[in-house]
Amino acid sequence: MSTTNLPDWVRLQQALSVEADRGFCDLEGKQFRFSQFLQQSLASTVPPHSESAVQERWQSTAQKFGGYADLTLNQRQHLVAETRRLLYSTQKDYRQATDPPPKPRKPATQKLKATPQKLSLDLPILSLSGIGPKSAQKLEKLGLFSVRDLLFYYPRDHIDYARQVSIRDLEEGATVTLVATVRRVNCFSSPRNPKLTIFELVVKDATGQLKLSRFYAGNRFRSRGWQEQQKRLYPPGAVVAASGLVKSSKYGITLDNPDLEVLNHSGDKIESMVIGRVVPIYALTEGVTPDLVRRAVVAALPAAKSLRDPLPEGLRQQNNLTDLPSAIADVHFPPDSDALDRARHRLIFDEFFYLQLGMLVRRQQQRQTQESVPLSVHGELLERFYEVLPFTLTGAQKRVVQDILADLQSTQPMNRLVQGDVGSGKTVVAVIALLSAIQSGYQTALMAPTEVLAEQHYHKLVEWFNQLHLPVDLLTGSTKAAKRRQIAEQLKTGELPLLVGTHALIQDNVEFDRLGLAVIDEQHRFGVQQRALLQQKGQHPHVLTMTATPIPRTLALTLHGDLDVSQIDELPPGRQAIQTTMLTTRDRAHAYDLMRREIAQGRQIYIVLPLVEESEKLDLRSAVQEHDRLQTTIFPNFQVGLLHGRLTSAEKEEVISQFREHTLHILVSTTVVEVGVDIPNATVMLIEHADRFGLSQLHQLRGRVGRGAHQSYCLLMNSSKTETARQRLAVLEQSQDGFFIAEMDLRFRGPGEVLGTRQSGLPDLALASLVDDQETLELARQAAEKVLEKDSTLGAWPLMQSELNLRYQKLMGGAIFT
Template identity: 60%
Template sequence: MATGNPDWIRLDKALSIEADKGCTNLQGNQYQFNEFLCLNFGQSPPTGTPTSDRRKWQNFAAQYADYSNLSVAQRKTLISQTRQFLYELRKTLETPRELPPPKLPKTTAITDKKASLRPVTLDQSLNNLAEVGYKRGELLKRLGLHTVKDILFYYPRDHIDYARQVAISNLVAGETVTIVGTVKRCNCFTSPKNKKLSIFELILRDHTGHIKLNRFFAGTRFTSRGWQERQKRIYPLGSIVAASGLVKQNRYGITLDNPEIEVLDSVGSSIESLKIGRVLPVYPLTEGVGADLIRKAIIASLEAIKQIRDPLPRVLREQYGLMGLKDAIGNIHFPETPELLAHARRRLVFDEFFYLQLGFLQRRQEQKQVHNSAVFTPQGKLIKQFDDILPFKLTNAQQRVINEILEDLNSVTPMNRLVQGDVGAGKTIVAVFAILAALQSGYQAALMAPTEVLAEQHYRKFIPWFNQLYLPVELLTGSTKKAKREEIHRQLQTGELPLLVGTHALIQDPVNFQKLGLVVIDEQHRFGVQQRAKLLAKGKSPHVLTMTATPIPRTLALTLHGDLDVSQIDELPPGRQAIQTTVLTGKERTQAYDLIRREVAQGRQVYIIFPMIEESEKLDVKAAVEEHKKLSEKVFPDFKIGLLHGRMSSTAKDEVLTAFRDNEYQIIVSTTVIEVGVDVPNATIMLIENAERFGLSQLHQLRGRVGRGSHKSYCLLMSSSKTPDVRQRLTVLEQSQDGFFISEMDLRFRGPGTVLGTRQSGLPDFALASLVEDQEVLELARLAAEKIIVADQTLGSLPSLKKELETRYKKLMGGEILT
């Protein structure tokens, strides 16, 4: 028998048989009963035996040596005491004790341990780091990471909190944790169902229970017996192991999903892993660049953090409670606690917002010092005449915004103003006043819209007004005939044509204005930065008026238009009534069709909209065409139904819309091409199919196509989705008609990129900042930037800050202006 490792089963069996046979000191194959006991108790007690039990163990050896001199009663008592002692000792030794928590790693400890003999500098190439090397350094360049500074400022996109150690019995599905336990069993074998899959099993036990962990290795190299045996030798029975991962509940119980595992040197020793027992950074990756490579490169670079200089003045950091930049960089990668991570993230998010706002405000100040724009007369013949022919009274909000615009135009500093207004708020009228101010001052104006439908709608609105003022206006789109296009070009150059309305054709064509003084851009977020800049370049510092019918929350406005003056038309014209909005399921379709029949019977008209299928415009068109056929032949055979989709020619679209306006079609089936630019006061129902596939702001835009007349209007949102989130989103439309509130909710539900619709929206790429979660930090950063610009517009007294601004602002904005 091995020293310190008794054969519990043979001992218990010998004692049991001796007791059953009357304590006669039975003769075994080799020894008598008392001799066998003397041999066992004569050896050292098992490893881990408490001191008091070690004495008892030795006493039993002496008592069994005298066993033959004891009476039967004394023998029975001794055997009973021995069995009880062995039972309790075995229970003590085999029941896991609560293990002290391992010493979790600290960022500073990692830095000190991994620091190379040669000092690491911020400008040093990653290829030159011993831990990275040339080959892996070349891989990191795929992420734009060339130097030590690059990788230190390459922030994690997320963090997984493995720093919290819990007992096995306290594991809760969905949490990320670290457990520490003793290995009770380890096995590694090839899956019987898949010969290319190796399964690693580990059973850990702590003082509260046990858990089975699995890892799976795909590939024939993992199915070799040698590899599997090596895995088992890494985790010997009785060794102490730390494991981190996401807690999952499966049919076999609680486990950790694909855990990270490390064998500890001893109870309470430090965890050496870069993953286990810490708040683990998760980085954006690309093909060929794994997370471990980035973590190793960052750890090798941490030493250089002490060389970073903080551009933010100490007074500003203290005023806003911001962590120092060095500490923030260290703790964003390898935070010592979740609290330090939160402080680090807040500081770095502040930086992202702050430099953007500082750049906006500095540019705004520079714009105000430009004094070469045309000065327009705010009061003049054309504006007075237009005011007189308007058949309605302007709202207070419209008049306020017009006054703000005319004041801007009466200055040598170029206007740069955004007008936000809800659907039907009357932005077009406001734009006309600005255009007339330019025209009566001897300048030309251009209005650019993102789609032909919207450009045509503006053109149609302008024609009756401008005819009464005896002013020519033309439309230039991709569908404009060659002869007409050339005539427009000629009239612009001679100055005969004062106003041109168009689409991207305004910047794609060789369009040359004689004297461009005002640029109006509608739904400006749909244009790319360069597209807007090209139009502005056709004049000499022209005044710029941008408009959007998609109201955006203040956080988005500050991020997109921080250098603009923003006006809001926050009042609808009188007579615009609320549109009754209802979310319907497929089972309630009959009710929707009944309402449509009733409205059409009273002479009203209806829109039926289908969502755009982004993957394929062909499918988008096919769905609309098939539904149009079904509705025409089976559902509403007595009504005339028009069809409108994005693949139709501009002429065909125009014919359908004109027929709908003239009530030749009672129903129009359309894709989202109908979203803007269609004004049919007689339309009272907007039925939107698969409403869950639209954003709230887009649904609100579509809803705005009805309710433009005096009749009660309805918006029906058909959705077959049973997801609670979908129902919650669509309920917002049922409860609110306020575009600004709806946009705020859309931002929270879907995020800014989706709300704005395209990646050309000019939205900066933030590494950490979230416009939804970090609104308070954005407001703080704006306030701090305003204070600094007021104190020193050129930042001459803050050279470090000025240099950082130049680098950051260009990077955030892609080197392009926004407006």
Template identity: 65%
Template sequence: MAVELPDWGRLQKALSIEATRGFVNLMGKEYRFSEFLHASLSEPPQDKLMGAEIRRWQGLAAQFGRYGELSRESREQLVEETRKFLLDMERICTRSPSAAVTSPGPRGAPAPAASRSVAPRRAPRGAIAPDRGLTQVPGIGAKTGDRLAKLGLYTVADLLYYYPRDHIDYARQVNIAELEPGETVTAIGTVKRCNCFSSPRNSKLTIFELVLKDATGQIKISRFFPGYRSRSRGWQEMQKRAFPLGAVVAASGRVKKNKYGITLDNPQLEVLDGEGGAIESLNVGRVVPVYPLTEGVGADVVRKAVNAVLPAIAHLNDPLPGGLRKKYGLMELGEAIANIHFPRDRDILDAARQRLVFDEFFYLQLGLLHRRQSAKTNQKSVVLPRQGQLIEKFYSLLPFRLTGAQERVIGEILNDLEKPEPMNRLVQGDVGSGKTVVAVVAILAAIQAGYQAALMAPTEVLAEQHYQKLVNWLNLLHLPVELLTGSTKTSKRRQIHAQLETGELPVLVGTHALIQEKVTFHRLGLIAIDEQHRFGVGQRAKLRQKGVDGVPHVLSMTATPIPRTLALTLHGDLDVSQIDELPPGRQAIQTTVLGSKDRPDAYELIRRELAQGRQAYVVLPLVEESEKLDLKSAIEEYERLQESVFPYFQVGLLHGRLTSAQKEEAIGLFREGRTQILVSTTVVEVGVDVPNATVMLIENAERFGLSQLHQLRGRVGRGADRSYCLLMTHPKATAEARQRLNVMAQSQDGFLIAEMDMQLRGPGEVLGTRQSGLPDFALASLTQDQEVLVLARDAAGRAIAKDPTLERWPLLKVKLEQTLKRLMEGAILT
């Protein structure tokens, strides 16, 4: 009895989506990815295969049975081998039309991208299904399919969504006399002369020359062919016969000027039927797509393959509601995909790209807003009224007036705390803008309602800094505060644990130590997290679970200004407040970009400030991805400054190899003024608040991002004295790097600087590529497509407002689920 054949397309798509999402063994409705593959491969079609093929089939099934135990590298290798093996088996098993009996496979397997988002509809006869293997597509076949597999392209849907990385515009046709160097154009003329010959200077090079003429002039163009095959006289004659005298030829390329005059650089050529003849080539006279390639897979191979599968767009249903498409002037999905590959002109390409970029942003924003709405609807938290004596008394004890921005943000926070759903708010504020005071008001709201509060910081230095501030303020209100870090002694730790459990201790400040299992709160109602992006998703979740019913209010803070587009992308499910005003009396920090010749002047400024009783920082960049080299550089600079440059002053040293106690000692000596200069690497957070420090010298400043420089600059200017930030550049620093640093010299606005930093370096570099949490967009750019992101956010908000469950748009809901998994792999919705 013949075994039913598997659903080849479904298997390929399951393998494809598992690869796309990072080999995490995805969970479907009933089965995990590995269970689905194991079950689907359990019975090979023995009547179609040979013994070796059957054994290989069974071996793969067995490997998927223990997929969960494999390393990521082994999973990646297994998935890749299986995709190629199944392509070969599909060719063997489907040679006879009668053999094409399919089995749907186990229900509940993880449905890949195309299977649910590309819903089938009535398509013209002959249209290709998106789940079809590329080797089965007319015009592609087995040989080309194997080559496309090198790019990870196995199905029609893979190829449809393999967007070009760029386009070359040959659509503009010009007369020969109008050719201008630097333009990409198409010129059409008749052949006046054609020649093909071996180069007299290089026997391995063949030169092809063509002279084209139109009513306005003539042009000579050349192409060069290396290798022995082109040296054949027969091959050269064949080239000449392809372009006979009088033939009409379209030539597309970039115009350049050489010593012989105007020409086209390595042009694409097509012989037309005659004057006014249609251009059929995929490379001539049109906007030509440029795809990411790999060795052995040329541009023409991909272009011809994409052209062969374009009829499959007839199967695509557009998940975006028609009303939204109409409101935002968006192209239909199938039309957009066709025109991102082969647009008629630049205008239609721009419209196609806008639709597809809109989709990438829209589904991300829809997911973030959907999660936010779901949390507000389904989760309940404690209500913390704003009325109470503690907050009023705190206001009366403050030795300064709050800024308007602080009052606005406090109002937003207190409004959140009075609602039954949990607050999830991010407060952005420049260095020194007063975020801690805002957090204290939220903490007091929790305490006066009978709950506890916790403040978690990423380093012991910052935790100690917050602790000192809270002690100074809360002691005046007779409220105890404790600090818990990795350096806390065991006896003190036990005391803190006991007081937390009984509720005697209302406020705890600490580092990751707060999330340890032994730390148990009596009634934790509010969590404040400083520099929240420095903590992992799991770490933040563990602290939340310690709250009342696991749903406390959460106030996150960051001193790193984030451009609006990044905030929408990373924190679209949070409410965001900005403290965009510095306290009165804060002086602008004089920032200067210096070269090596200016170093004596920089040292003289530091001496002058130190002589007047003030202090200075010297910050060194990360030399390489090596802590040893970083440490060596810091120690050498410390010794040089102490012995040769500032022998009459005390120099301190701070670096990543010091123990916590040694770091605290170095910072303590500087804070107390017993060392006048602190040399620090960038391995540790320079989170030191020393109002007496007035100079920040940053070595090799071009190696830092603008946002990081702005953070470092904020460590001075915290007192009443005038302060200075000196950006010392390397002698080999480029003019572009110095121009970037000039942004720092011209602006004190952290949000403007963050925007400029993203424009100049890109969002991944601004955030740090290792834990940026940025989604992997296929087309969208956070720097180039900011306006589209804002539109997509608006559209997502309208959709959620109309139907928070998205039940009225089932295609949209399904597309949302799979797109979020592909874009973010769980990294964003935190």
């Protein structure tokens, strides 16, 4: 039986850490799944010089990983934590057995000072001075097992108590520290609430006097003995330092629940980890106090000096970055706010840099390993299409077409995202790409997320393809069996050059003869796996993805850093700006009058609601009830239709056809009309409870009108009384620019809500903000590109390569460099 040396234990700890970071999903690596790797590693190795009980525990743990796949999430969490404790305790025992005995030393006088001996980053938390078994067990709840874990457990915020002021200079809302002399002290039980104990301190400095109060809830603080003890801690005449938030009270200005420390004299050094400092605020869990985490971090900080910086000095200088050991130390306990800013800048840069580096390496590897056949971008088919096209492409469309055609001529598969605002003309750009593939002898596919949108694309493409004498077909969940068999046969023989559809395109029985190009519309509505399944229908086909939901550049770089991105940032000429107005319920009658005037001129109306049916929990109008009310009470002389997601595909198509053919004057709908419904005659869009929607989604809904030559209107019914809701909706009143609106949406709601948490794919960033740190993201992207230009393998920077592998494993579940 072999033995395990210390580096191997570190490797096992890293594997356990990555599995925990990725949600205990039994990660799949290059050769083994996580559970297989742990089982084999533990079964084949035991620590040297260990007792039989330790060996049995080692083997027992290995057997447990054999059944890891069958464990519940809670059981997996418990097993991973148990294994980490086993490794650290065994490692500690091994060190004690093999290291020479330490020289006798004086006992530590300061409780919070770290162990004087040189700290290893991989030592267990138990090895730190002041951290006993119970404290270590509590810290494990936060996923903190080693010294390294503590150093990289960044604070979620800081409070700046470093500014020391006089009582006279206190300003409400500031966080400050003051040093003053105690005049009076009292501690007593509240006469109104016996369970509440009040501690009062009156202090004075050369500029004024101040009353400070602290409150203690609980029976144990009612004891006269405890209260007298508190009074003895702060006797009159003692000098105290107090830190807190300045606020106003009925007694005047004061500090809110201040932290206090008694000093020997006014110039004495403050020993507290809070008072007079920039104080770190950590994410906590039940049973773990802020003071415990701070004490553990203080004890671990000397180990930061042993960190080796993966970024070369030249790169740090070019981007004004402090070194890693200083950044780690100062992000926890900075001497001042400037040091904290420098530390945050460095660590935020790191998060973005390795994210962008990983994406660029992935794109590079795809290009090196995948090869596609170059397509012909010149030919009779494209020339005929330009002739039948009833309009001229905008400058933005021409620019994006050039990007696409350049990609199609390459032997590397195209992987391009086209962003375009509502009505910017993405479809015609996609058709040019489709025709390039078809005239080169390849088949093509266009996949949309809903049947409504797929059918809309199909009808538009049929108009163009009929003029070119090209067949096109539609495959959705509603397609009849006989039609499915016909489509399948024509795909296999190569007779069908273009198939439009929904998720039905990625079913196993859909087989293309020669798929050369896949176009995916509204790509953010598909999962990564679904997009990959469509690509697998061919031999490395070119892929063009499109979205009418503008994504701010920071999100595009974060989510699609491995894609080439083009933007259609220009609308076709002749489009009138949509008059957008925010309304309240008092304005409803005016809105209905506008609708009647528009209908009298032959126009049509959308009314959009967030719910299909009434909810007992939400006081919102619903589509079904509103449709009945409008038809019977408000617009009895007009035809009012109803569209929502619970209708069958045939029922949806019937309603849309009636609206398209002007049989219906008003269409009451849920957000199913957000994409895919193109009725140029519709001129009014009323959105009920507009405050419930994101700005980008409202902009999408607004884009259903204004598609013809007539002046159009979007009415935003605001049911909220909050100032934030009013400010959000005012953005739509002031702007028609989807990219600006998306940026504002990002600022108001954050990336998770903008994208939707289910499909967002957002990486877990500890410090970086996609809203506030956009400039740093751009710098990191540029730095990553320059690094790969110099050495695409990162062989010149082994520490950087190792760090990228570790971070990429946590984000993506596998090593990027073997």
